Amino acid sequence: MRLALGYVPLVDAASLIAAAELGFARAEGLTLDLVREPSWATLRDKLAVGHLDGAHMLAPLAIASALGLSGPQTRLCVPMALNLNGNAITVSRPLWEAMEAADDEVDTVAAAFARIALRREREGRPLTLGTVHPFSSHTYQLRIFAERGGLDLDTQTRLVVIPPPQIAEALRRELIDGFCVGSPWNSVAVAEGYGRIAVLGSELLPDCPEKVLALPESEASRCASLVRALDRAGRWCADLDNSAELASLLSRDGYLNVPAPILERALTGDVVVDTDGRRRRDPHFSLFGERAHRPDPAHADWFIGEAERAGQLVASDELRSAARAIYRPDLFDAALSG
Template sequence: MSATRLTVGWVPLTDVAVLIAAAERGFAAREGLDLVPVREASWANTRDKLVFGHFDAAHMLAPLAVATTLGLGHVALPLVAPFMFNLGGNAVTVSRPLAAALAAHGGLTGDLADAGAALGAVARERLAAGQGPLTFAAVFPFSTHAYQLRLLFLAAGLDPERDVRLVVVPPPFMVDALRRGLVDGFCVGSPWNSVAVDQGVGTILLLGNAIVPRAPEKVLAVPAERAQAPEIAALIRALAAAAAWCATPENRADLAALLAEPRHLDAPAEVVRRTLDGALVIDGAGTVRSDPDFLLLGANRPEPRQADWLADAMVAAGHLPQDAGNAARAVFRADLYDAALAARTRG
């Protein structure tokens, strides 16, 4: 019997590890799938190709799956998220000049309150001097990154709509934007924060868990009309097996080398390994900040509480009306995840 071909779009980030491992370490083949991951530069491209039928599924920002289902800023396509690729993995990185200014106010401790107080002081100093607002980048308007930045701005006593400028930059271009002085800081998934530090253009201000512990990040997004298809259940099982492999420390060297390849992240294997280990070099002096939960690849069931957090964050940002809280729960489909794994158990 020939394998069922599935194309899945993805954006170059360490949290795509489970998808790449499923395709290249045999987990998809064991489920009778010919899994073809297709690299895209931006979340807009990934969403568009899924919506218009060029992909069977996608590695997608969890809030974007909700926004796409509701047609926020785009045509609507109902999606389901039956698998969680990862929790966490983001960080906030700032330019070296901004880091120096924040350090003068005690803002580089890794604590949200300290970072917020320092950022607020620096931002107000700039505004008082007529220098204009600081510019920060997130990867997409409907993203955990944007919501984490909003929480940082609020901790700074800053109005996210008035006192700072928030722009969108695709993950692979974040370091270039910082190097060229187009942004003062950004929130992005690994490895791009670490790449900015290693290339001498950035300092990691906060790890994501300092803002939102275990934030729901990327999901497997599938058109709702295909939610019950047997190949989707097979894909969930393949991803679950790959996630268990990725979450095993003994496999990290192999995984880091695989992800570091030019066709994947095109980043040094050592940098990728540090993000997998949760031991990040945060500045030019080689300071290491460790968080074993920085990037969790083995927590894959889409939980209702994660959907509730997303809904609250989207409402707070003005992306959802107050009465739309159930929209995220309708996308997060733990029942599909459970059914797929139960079928493997029965088999």
Template sequence: MTGPLRIGFIPLVDAAALIVAVDKGFTAAEGLEVELVREVSWSNVRDKLNIGLFDAAHLLAPVAIASSLGLGHVKVPIAAPFNLGINGNAITVSPPLHAALMEEIDGDRFDPMVTAKALSRVVAKRRKAGAEPLTFGMTFPFSTHNYQLRFWMAAAGVDPDEDVRLVVLPPPYMVDSLASGHVDAFCVGAPWNSVAVDLGIGHILHFVSDILVRAAEKVLAVRQTWAEKNPDVVAALVRAAVKAAEFIEHPENRDEAAQILAQPERIGVDAEVIQRTLGGRLKISPDGTLRESGRYLLVGREGAGRPDPVQAAWLYAQMVRWGQTALSEAALRTAMGVFRPDLYDAAVGQSGSAKDVSGGPFGAFAGPGFDPQDLAGYLASFEVAHRTR
């Protein structure tokens, strides 16, 4: 290869392993010269990766799958040899919506079924009063945020396509959209939920780890053809990301990692907000209420970096459930083939499944257990769905 690698990213804490790999010198130690390019929208990142302006990218896991299937855009097969984050999203609501939900709460407010039922009652009241539907922001049609919002709402019978409005907003624009009243709530990755709380304009209703205990979020994505031509570069990138993730996960390194990520050309928010995120200790309301979770965001621990094809199958199942594509065995194989534990293992020297901690999206709060061998049965169990015929 000639010249530096150009890698695109969105200012989110789950880009941490990539940013720290470059800024702490882990990529340089692997003989790589890397230019990180900050972008605003996922469509920009996807398009620049697809046409070769980026060699690699911090990318929404479902976008990598959609690109490989040719859904919503041109078909460009993507390989994901490293998982940049497990979990990390949250649902944040405006103070008026929070008050309305709390009025309807019957049970534990941290139980997503309880809040989903409260939402269904709020939606029904608004409809009866002739009010506009609630508007929820999410980051992209092919996004975990979209599927996680839908999964949560639909569990209590709220139809995300009929009863509320879902709109696409780039992550950095979520807070302003909530402040201006353009949206009533949003689902986004850190740090933007915390920023809304700190400004006094939002309450974090749920960590998405309440909804799915273990859900693949972002991947290090490369074009499949590029990966085939540059296997040594891919392996070096993976090794650098693994070392960076290990660095970040050591509590004694959190302050330094947060300072790196806080830089204006990286995430560009206060380091203390990023530290809270990495430690899983978040302020969830403007009054200072704290909530702690060891599962809020996994960067490297618990095998988070190793891609799990079962996670890709779950994401593909959501695309089918919500009418973005039809169910097909060939498409399922393609989707699962995007997540490349083989490339990860080759890079770090693992063989077979010696350290395979896969097992898909453990712990969905509702619905049946997930079996990628029986997607038809899984999908048939949901009452609220919009599958293509």
């Protein structure tokens, strides 16, 4: 069976790329045609109109799409999660220097950030922050970070949406003052000399649910072979002994087109945060494999709660039940037991 799967160029698309390139899909009788998409909105719409058979997708966006809150309402199911964590908040080097944070603790950095943001807001020059999509853990992590410093993200900063592959360039061009994005684009901003990683997402919100495998609901009964292939690929990606090979694979022009050493930082959790080479080490910075793969309906509950706090919806028992129903641990369990 041949499947077209969409992805946005990020490290957490690794399971799809490894499955396609290293034989995991072929072992299940599948040929995967991976389609690199420029933005989450494009991927969402192409999945909705049937140009894709499935996708590497922001978990909150899969829920929003299925509930008719973002783009065409699309009946989707999530038979598998792809990863946990992997995001970071990065600011421009001039902003970091102005913050004068005494240490790298989350609350210290958040308070220093809020102090500058409040001053800029009083001056009529609010900080502009980039997120990858309104319905994303990135948006919610930015809100949590702001709140840790006593800042109201909605009224005291300006939030704009920029696709992941363009967000570091937007910082370089001084169109934004900071952003939250998945790897490798934080590390790209550091490596190219204009960004400073302020907070790792895994420090701000441990085990944050991130990307999922989103499929049309009509494919639920036929997804077992794909789930098995991606599960085995994800377990391979989780093995640190494979990180150098995986980084080399992801670095290819047709995939992420980013130097392998930058990608390996995210895969190993040994993250360079500034141009002086300072590092933050977190083995849970980006998680694949057994710990991440089984879709958890409790994650849908969290997304609905965060979306309500962000003013994106009015939660109800009916809405929560509909969101939970999109997550299908039964499909995951059946695939792995088959």
